[in-house]
Amino acid sequence: MLRTNRLWSLVVSLAVVFGLLASAHAQTTLRLAEHPGPHVAALEEYFIPLYEELTGVKVLMEVLPPTQLWQKMQLEAQGNTNYYDMGYHSPGWFGYYYDKVAGLDALIAEFGFDIGQYSESVINSHMVSPLLRPGEIVAIARNPQTPIYAYRLDWFEHPDEQAAFQARFGRPLAAPATWEELYDIAVFFTRPAGATVAGETLAQPLFGYSASVKPPGGMARAFLAIVYSLGLDGWDDTYTSDLRHPILLEGVAYWKKLINDAFPPQAQTWDFLEHLSFMREGRLATAELWPEGVLTIDGGDAPTAGKIGYSTLPQWPGNLKDLPIGRGFIGGGGMLIFDTPKKAEAFQFIQWLLEEQAAEFNLRTAMFARADQFTDPAVLGSYDFYDTFLPAFQEQMAYGFPRQHVAEYGAAMYNPAGEFAADVVFDVLTPEQAQRRWADAMERIFTESGFR
Amino acid sequence: MSSRRHFNPWAFILPGIIAGGVVLGFPVAQAFWTSLHRLRMYRLHDQVFVGLDNYVRLLQDPLFHLSVRSTIVFSIGCTVLSVIAGLAVASVMSTRGIRGTSAARFFMAFYLVPFVATQVVVGMMGRLYVWEPEYGLVNFILGLFGADGPMWLISRDTAMWATVVTNAWRLTPLAVLIFYAALATVPEELLESAEVDGAGGWRALAMIKLPLIRYHIGFVALIQLTSAFREFDTVFALTGGGPARVTNVLSLLVYNEGISNSDMGMANAISFTMLIIVAILSLVYMRFARLGEMGN
Numbered sequence: 001m002l003r004t005n006r007l008w009s010l011v012v013s014l015a016v017v018f019g020l021l022a023s024a025h026a027q028t029t030l031r032l033a034e035h036p037g038p039h040v041a042a043l044e045e046y047f048i049p050l051y052e053e054l055t056g057v058k059v060l061m062e063v064l065p066p067t068q069l070w071q072k073m074q075l076e077a078q079g080n081t082n083y084y085d086m087g088y089h090s091p092g093w094f095g096y097y098y099d100k101v102a103g104l105d106a107l108i109a110e111f112g113f114d115i116g117q118y119s120e121s122v123i124n125s126h127m128v129s130p131l132l133r134p135g136e137i138v139a140i141a142r143n144p145q146t147p148i149y150a151y152r153l154d155w156f157e158h159p160d161e162q163a164a165f166q167a168r169f170g171r172p173l174a175a176p177a178t179w180e181e182l183y184d185i186a187v188f189f190t191r192p193a194g195a196t197v198a199g200e201t202l203a204q205p206l207f208g209y210s211a212s213v214k215p216p217g218g219m220a221r222a223f224l225a226i227v228y229s230l231g232l233d234g235w236d237d238t239y240t241s242d243l244r245h246p247i248l249l250e251g252v253a254y255w256k257k258l259i260n261d262a263f264p265p266q267a268q269t270w271d272f273l274e275h276l277s278f279m280r281e282g283r284l285a286t287a288e289l290w291p292e293g294v295l296t297i298d299g300g301d302a303p304t305a306g307k308i309g310y311s312t313l314p315q316w317p318g319n320l321k322d323l324p325i326g327r328g329f330i331g332g333g334g335m336l337i338f339d340t341p342k343k344a345e346a347f348q349f350i351q352w353l354l355e356e357q358a359a360e361f362n363l364r365t366a367m368f369a370r371a372d373q374f375t376d377p378a379v380l381g382s383y384d385f386y387d388t389f390l391p392a393f394q395e396q397m398a399y400g401f402p403r404q405h406v407a408e409y410g411a412a413m414y415n416p417a418g419e420f421a422a423d424v425v426f427d428v429l430t431p432e433q434a435q436r437r438w439a440d441a442m443e444r445i446f447t448e449s450g451f452r
Numbered sequence: 453m454s455s456r457r458h459f460n461p462w463a464f465i466l467p468g469i470i471a472g473g474v475v476l477g478f479p480v481a482q483a484f485w486t487s488l489h490r491l492r493m494y495r496l497h498d499q500v501f502v503g504l505d506n507y508v509r510l511l512q513d514p515l516f517h518l519s520v521r522s523t524i525v526f527s528i529g530c531t532v533l534s535v536i537a538g539l540a541v542a543s544v545m546s547t548r549g550i551r552g553t554s555a556a557r558f559f560m561a562f563y564l565v566p567f568v569a570t571q572v573v574v575g576m577m578g579r580l581y582v583w584e585p586e587y588g589l590v591n592f593i594l595g596l597f598g599a600d601g602p603m604w605l606i607s608r609d610t611a612m613w614a615t616v617v618t619n620a621w622r623l624t625p626l627a628v629l630i631f632y633a634a635l636a637t638v639p640e641e642l643l644e645s646a647e648v649d650g651a652g653g654w655r656a657l658a659m660i661k662l663p664l665i666r667y668h669i670g671f672v673a674l675i676q677l678t679s680a681f682r683e684f685d686t687v688f689a690l691t692g693g694g695p696a697r698v699t700n701v702l703s704l705l706v707y708n709e710g711i712s713n714s715d716m717g718m719a720n721a722i723s724f725t726m727l728i729i730v731a732i733l734s735l736v737y738m739r740f741a742r743l744g745e746m747g748n
Contacts, residue, residue: 067712071711071712078493095494096493096494096714098494214694215692215693216712265603265607266585266606268606268694268695407495408494410714411713411714411715415712415713416713422696422697423697426694427696428515429514429515433514445492449495
């Protein structure tokens with residue numbers, strides 16, 4: 001009898017264990033590699049729990065700093081581990097794993113995703129890759145963006161500051177029209193602790209301008225706004241570098257002066273949007289603003305909410321393309337799907353998030369990608385700052401530089417841009433040495449790849 | 453009979469040779485072979501033999517020379533500091549009256565914490581809690597004395613020293629353990645005789661203890677030197693190689709070239725060069741150690 005009971009206990013225990021294992025195995029789990037940003041909290045606290053509740057599909061999100069993110073995605077993809085099912089899509093990174101990403105046309109046809117909601121320029125910059133994956137849609141855009149200029153409107157409008165600026169520079173204090181004007185404003189607002197700004201005494205030093213410039217990734221992201229404002233493309237149709245042009249030396253000399261005279265020293269340890277926290281704390285007067293950081297300085301709980309002005313990047317007079325304003329590259333990103341057995345489930349999650357929940361996603365993140373987000377009254381009425389932010393955002397996007405769709409972009413352009421700027425700014429190499437190093441490396445890479 | 457005598461030793465060491473060949477020889481050979489190729493992370497299927505081209509480019513690159521200099525300063529700094537700190541701590545712990553007490557045992561366990569901590573954690577702790585200019589421990593202590601501490605990891609003048617101190621802190625426990633054990637082998641009667649002859653604590657240390665444990669000091673120095681030479685995690689987490697590449701030691705250069713710039717051929721060329729340098733250091737040490745033994 002005892003023996004029979006033991007046998008039954010064993011059978012029941014095994015059945016429970018196998019049942020649990022089977023149910024765990026039956027549950028679909030999707031793994032998502034994500035970039036930091038305002039969407040992370042929205043995904044973590046709202047969208048993912050809701051999706052799991054609605055569908056029973058489990059979504060595991062891993063958020064990594066930008067540089068580590070593309071490197072991990074690259075290593076997992078090249079190792080064919082199927083570790084990530086979905087990932088953040090940056091057009092500049094796509095070359096690192098372009099052959100491991102699922103084409104989306106069949107899934108779009110099967111599930112009926114409305115691509116018509118995306119403008120042609122967004123599709124071209126963020127959803128296709130003509131050289132690497134010709135004729136295919138490879139990602140869904142989520143927050144295409146390009147940097148604009150943000151400034152403390154309340155300080156700019158303060159009579160004391162207006163008068164002091166007028167007396168020093170002979171013109172009214174207003175958003176800069178040129179990069180040299182941006183420099184003037186930046187040094188004007190750079191003040192030690194104990195000085196005053198807009199009638200208030202500063203407890204800590206105030207800095208005039210900043211971006212996050214940790215080399216090489218952060219520095220590249222910020223410095224490329226100078227490179228593209230100069231009218232440089234990186235290379236021409238014959239894959240000959242245009243970086244040997246003397247205007248690049250003018251640009252980097254300006255950048256060095258701006259960093260040394262107006263940036264907080266900590267900026268060189270910041271990777272992406274950290275400088276906006278400084279602005280939020282009242283320690284920074286003006287800043288480069290990648291639009292996905294706007295809630296940091298103008299969201300409801302920010303001390304600076306309602307005190308921020310927005311403008312396009314200023315012009316570089318004499319730039320090689322006669323651009324009327326400055327420009328950065330069209331960055332931000334979307335979502336791509338790796339070619340794993342769960343790509344259909346991953347696509348369904350993305351469709352639910354970016355199409356069915358498009359308005360809710362925008363309300364929670366202030367990220368724009370689809371046409372209906374720009375016209376939805378509920379979206380437009382959700383933040384007061386949209387009145388001034390969206391015109392600057394949209395005008396800047398019209399001039400944004402779409403990065404070339406080559407696998408070599410990161411190795412030939414992005415990473416070396418950060419190294420070039422950092423090596424000059426911090427006096428590691430002379431500007432001419434650094435310029436030659438960058439241009440030579442770029443052309444060697446294109447020669448190796450058979451483009452030249 | 454004679455052939456059996458020759459066969460047996462080889463039979464015993466053959467598994468070791470095979471295991472060593474597989475786990476050590478193969479990766480080293482693979483690294484050297486890859487260093488002779490052009491291999492980009494985004495074109496892994498497109499490997500082209502380029503001979504010594506990567507080595508030629510490497511030797512012509514001023515940033516490589518800068519990294520070599522940084523690595524030498526970092527490695528020697530870590531070695532000197534950790535050996536001195538290790539000797540100091542081990543000497544105190546070996547002192548009569550302290551040795552073997554429960555307090556000594558507690559402090560020995562306490563000193564092991566950095567040794568067992570993950571290197572990245574050591575680096576992150578250093579960056580966020582020790583050297584951070586506004587809220588970090590060092591500037592807090594300096595502030596108690598009315599001094600304004602520098603931005604340790606951001607200033608070119610201080611970043612290397614902050615990095616050296618952090619890594620030396622991590623390396624010191626190994627030195628303490630070995631020196632503590634070594635000092636225990638110093639004959640008690642020698643120290644008592646020295647005491648009778650009027651030698652104080654410092655003199656006994658300098659004239660008796662240190663000469664007797666000189667091989668241990670050499671051994672620890674070699675281990676620390678080669679460990680610091682290869683160091684990546686702590687430096688990466690602490691400074692990322694900045695500011696101005698001041699702390700961009702060779703292992704970070706390998707990472708930058710291989711991962712950030714996708715140039716695996718160049719990354720392997722740097723790695724193989726590092727291997728050669730470490731091997732030379734080891735040979736030099738072994739040579740000196742042998743000369744010392746012959747001198748005795």
